[in-house]
Amino acid sequence: MDEPGGGRVMTSWLFPAVPLGRIAVFRTVTYLFVVLDVLWLHTSGWYHGYADPVWYQPLIVGEVLHLPAATVVLVNVLKWGTVAAALVAAALVAAVGRLPRLTGALVAAGWIWYQYVAFAYGKVDHDRGDFVIALLLLPTVGSAWWGDRRRSEAAGFVLRCVQVVAIATYFLSAWAKVRFGGWDWVNSATMVRAVVRRGTPWMRWLLDVPWLLHATQWGLFIAEMTSPVIFFVPERIRRWIVYGWFAFHAMTYASISIAFWPHLVMMLAFLPLEEYAASLRGSWGAWRTRGSRREGGRGSRPPTDRSRPQAG
Amino acid sequence: MPRLTRAQRGWRAVLALTFAVVFLGGTTIGDDHWWPFSPWRMYATSTGPNTAVASTLIEIRTAADPATWVPAPLTPANVGLNRAEVEGRLDLIKGDPSVLGTLAASHGRLRPEQEPWIGIRVVIRRFLLKDGALTGESRDETVAEWTSRGAGAS
Numbered sequence: 001m002d003e004p005g006g007g008r009v010m011t012s013w014l015f016p017a018v019p020l021g022r023i024a025v026f027r028t029v030t031y032l033f034v035v036l037d038v039l040w041l042h043t044s045g046w047y048h049g050y051a052d053p054v055w056y057q058p059l060i061v062g063e064v065l066h067l068p069a070a071t072v073v074l075v076n077v078l079k080w081g082t083v084a085a086a087l088v089a090a091a092l093v094a095a096v097g098r099l100p101r102l103t104g105a106l107v108a109a110g111w112i113w114y115q116y117v118a119f120a121y122g123k124v125d126h127d128r129g130d131f132v133i134a135l136l137l138l139p140t141v142g143s144a145w146w147g148d149r150r151r152s153e154a155a156g157f158v159l160r161c162v163q164v165v166a167i168a169t170y171f172l173s174a175w176a177k178v179r180f181g182g183w184d185w186v187n188s189a190t191m192v193r194a195v196v197r198r199g200t201p202w203m204r205w206l207l208d209v210p211w212l213l214h215a216t217q218w219g220l221f222i223a224e225m226t227s228p229v230i231f232f233v234p235e236r237i238r239r240w241i242v243y244g245w246f247a248f249h250a251m252t253y254a255s256i257s258i259a260f261w262p263h264l265v266m267m268l269a270f271l272p273l274e275e276y277a278a279s280l281r282g283s284w285g286a287w288r289t290r291g292s293r294r295e296g297g298r299g300s301r302p303p304t305d306r307s308r309p310q311a312g
Numbered sequence: 313m314p315r316l317t318r319a320q321r322g323w324r325a326v327l328a329l330t331f332a333v334v335f336l337g338g339t340t341i342g343d344d345h346w347w348p349f350s351p352w353r354m355y356a357t358s359t360g361p362n363t364a365v366a367s368t369l370i371e372i373r374t375a376a377d378p379a380t381w382v383p384a385p386l387t388p389a390n391v392g393l394n395r396a397e398v399e400g401r402l403d404l405i406k407g408d409p410s411v412l413g414t415l416a417a418s419h420g421r422l423r424p425e426q427e428p429w430i431g432i433r434v435v436i437r438r439f440l441l442k443d444g445a446l447t448g449e450s451r452d453e454t455v456a457e458w459t460s461r462g463a464g465a466s
Binding site for chain 2: 011014015044048049060061112115119121122123124125126132140157161164168169172175176177180188189193194196207210258
C-alpha cells in the first residue's frame with residue numbers, strides 16, 4: 001500500500017491478517033450464544049409482547065424505522081426466527097463455512113430487533129453494544145470454516161472492531177460515571193446501592209464493610225479508565241488482562257447477580273480461538289483413539305506456528 | 313492471502329469511523345434513546361453516603377381478600393415489565409394511576425392460573441444510609457393506587 005507512514009500503521013492495525021479459522025470459531029460461539037440468550041438469558045423482550053402498548057417508549061432507531069409496539073405474535077416470530085437462523089448459521093459455519101452472509105444478516109436483524117423490543121419499554125441494558133456491532137460486521141467476512149488457515153484482512157477488521165467496542169464498554173462507562181455521577185462517583189455509595197438492590201445472600205456481609213465497597217469503586221474506576229492499555233501491551237500480557245476481566249465479571253455475578261453475558265463473549269475476540277479449538281479437537285481425538293494408537297501425539301498438538309494473534 | 317482492495321478498505325474504515333463517532337456522541341451527549349449507541353451508564357449515578365437507597369415494589373389485592381394488600385413480584389413473567397421499567401415511568405403512573413390496570417390485565421394473560429388482581433399500588437421503599445452503611449431503617453411511600461372498576465373501595 002502506498003499510504004504515508006502514520007496512515008500505514010493505522011491501516012495495518014485496523015486490518016490485521018488473522019486466520020479465517022479464528023473468525024469461524026468466533027462465529028460459531030457468537031451464534032450459539034444468540035440461541036442461549038434468546039431462549040434463556042434475556043427473555044424480557046418476549047414478555048413485552050404481553051405488556052400494554054401504553055408502556056412502549058420508542059427509541060430513536062425505532063422511530064426512524066417505524067417499529068411498532070410489541071405483540072405476542074411479533075415476539076414469537078422474532079424469538080423463534082432468530083433461534084432458527086442462529087442454529088443454521090452456527091451449523092453451516094462449523095461444518096462447511098456455507099452461506100455466512102445470508103444467515104449472519106438474518107441473525108443480526110432478528111436479534112437486534114428482539115433486543116430493541118426488550119429495551120423500548122423504559123429500561124435499556126448497557127452490555128450489548130459490542131454484540132450488536134459483531135452481528136452487524138460478521139457477514140462482511142465470506143466463507144470460513146473451523147481449521148481454515150487462510151489469513152484474511154476482512155476477518156481481522158471484524159475482530160479489531162469488536163475488540164475496540166468491547167474495551168470502549170469499559171472506558172466509556174468510566175466516562176459515563178464522570179458525566180452522570182460526577183468525579184465524586186468514586187466516593188459515593190453506589191456499590192452499597194447495588195448490593196442493597198441486587199445483593200446475593202452470600203455477599204450481603206459486604207454491607208458491613210463499607211470501606212471495601214468504597215475501595216472496589218476506586219479499583220473499578222481506575223481499571224476502566226486505563227482499559228485501552230490492552231492495545232499497547234505484548235500478546236501474552238493481553239491474554240492475562242482478558243482473563244482478569246473475566247475474573248472481575250465472575251465476582252460481579254457472585255455479588256450482585258449481574259452478568260454482562262454478550263460482552264463476555266465479545267472479549268473472546270482478543271484470544272487465539274482457533275488454537276483453543278485445535279487443542280480441544282486434539283484432546284478429543286487423542287481421547288477417542290487412545291489405546292488403539294501406539295505412537296500418537298503429533299497430530300493432537302495445536303498448530304502454534306501460524307496462529308499467533310497480531311500484535312496490537 | 314486474500315488482501316482487501318483499496319475500496320474494500322475504504323468503506324470499512326468509513327464504517328468504523330461512523331461507529332466511533334456515534335458511540336462517542338452517545339457517551340458525551342446521548343441518552344438511553346440512542347441505543348445501541350447509548351451511554352454505558354449502568355450504576356453511573358452517585359448515591360450520597362447519607363441519603364437513602366430507593367427500591368420500588370407493588371402490592372396487590374384480590375377479590376378473595378379485598379381488604380389485604382400483599383406484595384407481588386414486579387417481574388416480566390408476572391406483569392410483562394420489570395422493576396426498572398416501572399420505576400422509569402413513575403411520572404406516568406402518578407399522573408394516571410389507571411395505567412396500573414394494564415399490569416393486572418397482563419398478569420391475567422401471563423398467569424391465568426392465579427387469582428385476578430382487583431387492585432394494585434406502587435410503593436417506594438427507602439433504605440436509609442449513614443456514612444455509606446445501612447442504618448436498618450426503611451420508609452415506605454405509596455405513590456399510586458388503582459382499584460378495578462366494580463371492585464369497590466376497600
